[in-house]
Amino acid sequence: MTVDMNLFRGFVEQIKMLPSMAQPTDYPDSDRVAAAKHVFAEKLDSRMASHLEACVHCGICADACHYYVQSGDPYYTPIRKIEPLMRYYRREKGAFRWLNRMFESDISEADLEQWQPLVYDSCTECGRCSFACPQGVDIASMVVVMRQALANAGLIPAGLRAVEQEQGSRGTVFGVGGEQLMQAVEALREKGHEVPVDKEKADVLVLSSTLDVLLFNDALESTVRVMNHLGLNWTIHTCAFEGANFGMLSGLEKVQKAASERITREAIRCGARYVIVPECGHSYPALRWDGANEHGEPLPFEVLAISEFLGREVMAGRLKLRPVGEGRRITYHDPCKVGRHGGVFEEPRAVLRELGLDVREMPASREMNYCCGGGAGLFLIESARRNRDMGFDLKREQVEATGAESLVTACGSCRLNFLAGADRVHWDRGIESLVELVGQALPEEPPAS
Amino acid sequence: MSLADFIDIWLWRFALTVFVVGAAWRVLAMLATGRPKDLSTPRASAAAGGWHALFSRFLPRPEMAGRERLHVIGGYLFHLGLFALLFLAAPHVDFYRERLFGVGWVALPNWAFILAAEAAFLGLLLLWLHRVLNPVTRLISKTGDHAASVLTFLVMLTGCLALARAHESLRLLHFFMVELFMIYFPFSSLMHSITFAFSRAAIGAHYGRRGVKT
Numbered sequence: 001m002t003v004d005m006n007l008f009r010g011f012v013e014q015i016k017m018l019p020s021m022a023q024p025t026d027y028p029d030s031d032r033v034a035a036a037k038h039v040f041a042e043k044l045d046s047r048m049a050s051h052l053e054a055c056v057h058c059g060i061c062a063d064a065c066h067y068y069v070q071s072g073d074p075y076y077t078p079i080r081k082i083e084p085l086m087r088y089y090r091r092e093k094g095a096f097r098w099l100n101r102m103f104e105s106d107i108s109e110a111d112l113e114q115w116q117p118l119v120y121d122s123c124t125e126c127g128r129c130s131f132a133c134p135q136g137v138d139i140a141s142m143v144v145v146m147r148q149a150l151a152n153a154g155l156i157p158a159g160l161r162a163v164e165q166e167q168g169s170r171g172t173v174f175g176v177g178g179e180q181l182m183q184a185v186e187a188l189r190e191k192g193h194e195v196p197v198d199k200e201k202a203d204v205l206v207l208s209s210t211l212d213v214l215l216f217n218d219a220l221e222s223t224v225r226v227m228n229h230l231g232l233n234w235t236i237h238t239c240a241f242e243g244a245n246f247g248m249l250s251g252l253e254k255v256q257k258a259a260s261e262r263i264t265r266e267a268i269r270c271g272a273r274y275v276i277v278p279e280c281g282h283s284y285p286a287l288r289w290d291g292a293n294e295h296g297e298p299l300p301f302e303v304l305a306i307s308e309f310l311g312r313e314v315m316a317g318r319l320k321l322r323p324v325g326e327g328r329r330i331t332y333h334d335p336c337k338v339g340r341h342g343g344v345f346e347e348p349r350a351v352l353r354e355l356g357l358d359v360r361e362m363p364a365s366r367e368m369n370y371c372c373g374g375g376a377g378l379f380l381i382e383s384a385r386r387n388r389d390m391g392f393d394l395k396r397e398q399v400e401a402t403g404a405e406s407l408v409t410a411c412g413s414c415r416l417n418f419l420a421g422a423d424r425v426h427w428d429r430g431i432e433s434l435v436e437l438v439g440q441a442l443p444e445e446p447p448a449s
Numbered sequence: 450m451s452l453a454d455f456i457d458i459w460l461w462r463f464a465l466t467v468f469v470v471g472a473a474w475r476v477l478a479m480l481a482t483g484r485p486k487d488l489s490t491p492r493a494s495a496a497a498g499g500w501h502a503l504f505s506r507f508l509p510r511p512e513m514a515g516r517e518r519l520h521v522i523g524g525y526l527f528h529l530g531l532f533a534l535l536f537l538a539a540p541h542v543d544f545y546r547e548r549l550f551g552v553g554w555v556a557l558p559n560w561a562f563i564l565a566a567e568a569a570f571l572g573l574l575l576l577w578l579h580r581v582l583n584p585v586t587r588l589i590s591k592t593g594d595h596a597a598s599v600l601t602f603l604v605m606l607t608g609c610l611a612l613a614r615a616h617e618s619l620r621l622l623h624f625f626m627v628e629l630f631m632i633y634f635p636f637s638s639l640m641h642s643i644t645f646a647f648s649r650a651a652i653g654a655h656y657g658r659r660g661v662k663t
Contacts, residue, residue: 048482050644053647054641060520296488302490
């Protein structure tokens with residue numbers, strides 16, 4: 001249940017070495033601008049146009065951003081992060097572009113370089129600003145486009161780029177591929193768990209993540225135990241198990257599509273009706289919301305986050321759990337990509353109530369939950385460390401305001417940032433995984449049917 | 450042609466044309482950018498989310514209320530005051546009946562009109578002070594944002610001066626400022642008074658189909 005902190009610290013040290021492993025991306029200056037504009041032209045649709053037309057520069061978005069709230073520095077104002085996109089729209093697409101060109105300067109290579117730390121280091125695409133804007137400007141969606149433009153222009157920060165390049169070229173993440181998954185599976189089998197790997201046909205395709213293979217082994221073990229406990233016809237596939245999608249996080253769409261399609265094709269091949277995404281925040285929207293669009297047609301299976309799946313099973317009465325630590329005060333952190341961007345709010349809370357825990361809500365929770373501070377790949381960007389720490393410090397205040405003894409979440413990336421923050425300030429609160437709690441609370445007997 | 454005729458007839462026709470055609474063109478160009486079909490399976494209704502966001506965003510989120518108090522107070526004072534002045538002030542109702550729609554409606558009593566004007570002035574002043582004094586808004590504001598504030602202020606100020614309807618020149622000055630405002634409107638951030646509805650509906654629909662109320 002507890003994470004080996006020495007292992008965790010070793011993992012963090014490895015992350016610091018990532019920039020030295022990244023391959024350079026040398027573009028001529030003019031090509032960078034053209035490459036970024038190509039993405040803007042392709043992605044700018046009427047939804048974004050309506051947002052760009054409605055902004056009045058009121059600055060309320062700043063008050064929603066964890067980095068601004070914590071630092072008070074206007075540098076972090078969310079709407080600033082999309083300024084090159086705004087300029088492109090006004091000069092190239094807007095109704096009065098001929099007029100705007102007289103007053104607005106064109107995007108330059110220097111602009112793109114200047115915006116790199118704003119778009120990557122200073123935004124987790126958490127979307128809280130989008131929910132606070134009185135005009136309904138969806139800034140987070142446009143930061144995604146900004147990342148895609150900078151990625152196409154070869155401006156992904158080195159740490160994130162190294163992992164994106166690895167996943168794009170070899171299909172592995174931090175060196176974890178099918179072989180490493182099998183080592184983890186063998187360890188589970190030695191503990192007596194049945195783990196069906198690479199089955200020809202299965203109703204449920206279970207995904208995992210590098211984090212669960214390397215660091216959070218208990219999350220993988222708990223998932224296996226739940227699947228077996230429910231008696232499901234399930235499998236995990238050595239060639240399509242990685243839920244993490246560093247194409248999505250970095251903004252490089254071809255890598256995002258390749259990673260997503262690998263899973264989609266395997267799920268279709270084995271006839272899966274459900275694909276269960278692990279505790280890895282962005283894995284969920286990568287497949288649940290973007291997967292069909294990458295595939296080019298609606299997916300013939302349902303994509304569920306593990307927290308969503310567990311909640312649905314509990315709410316339907318199919319999964320009964322033993323109370324663990326009855327009355328223990330906990331608070332739940334909604335991973336932004338699963339909650340605010342995915343609508344999964346009730347299911348994890350249903351699980352926590354079934355576990356008999358005293359669930360306390362943070363002052364800002366659910367749709368207005370603050371980000372962990374390290375999402376959207378920030379944990380891999382060394383220059384974003386100060387921002388990650390700021391995010392954690394704000395979150396710590398939120399958790400402590402509830403009086404909870406422990407923080408539960410359903411995202412490995414959130415856990416990473418919480419663990420790093422807790423380690424830094426010697427925080428006395430627990431940091432727990434939802435699926436691991438469920439794994440502890442499974443009854444001995446399987447369900448009746 | 451006298452100056453009065455120029456302002457009352459010719460410039461008015463020009464301003465009205467620019468206002469209507471310009472605003473319609475800007476909205477059409479926005480919609481013409483198109484939108485790819487989302488192939489993911491929705492969790493809930495996009496339309497319901499869109500309608501919800503259209504109205505819910507008139508109110509600040511409770512989690513944000515403490516941080517944006519000046520915005521909320523200034524915003525409500527200005528927008529409600531201006532709405533009342535624009536559509537319910539007796540001289541404006543008369544104008545709509547005589548020059549635009551052929552029908553009028555019940556106007557505000559004088560005391561309510563004065564109250565609305567004071568609220569609008571106070572609100573505009575608060576919002577503009579916030580724009581120039583707050584480090585965030587100072588950083589992100591454009592020249593056009595200040596121009597829109599100044600123009601709106603001048604329209605309201607000349608409107609107050611013309612209130613007594615005692616001097617024709619003051620009425621013409623106010624009308625002239627309104628015409629400048631209408632000509633500037635389609636090219637500026639003043640368009641947010643139309644585009645806000647599209648933006649809110651869009652974000653509401655986007656998150657609504659994911660089952661998230663915005």
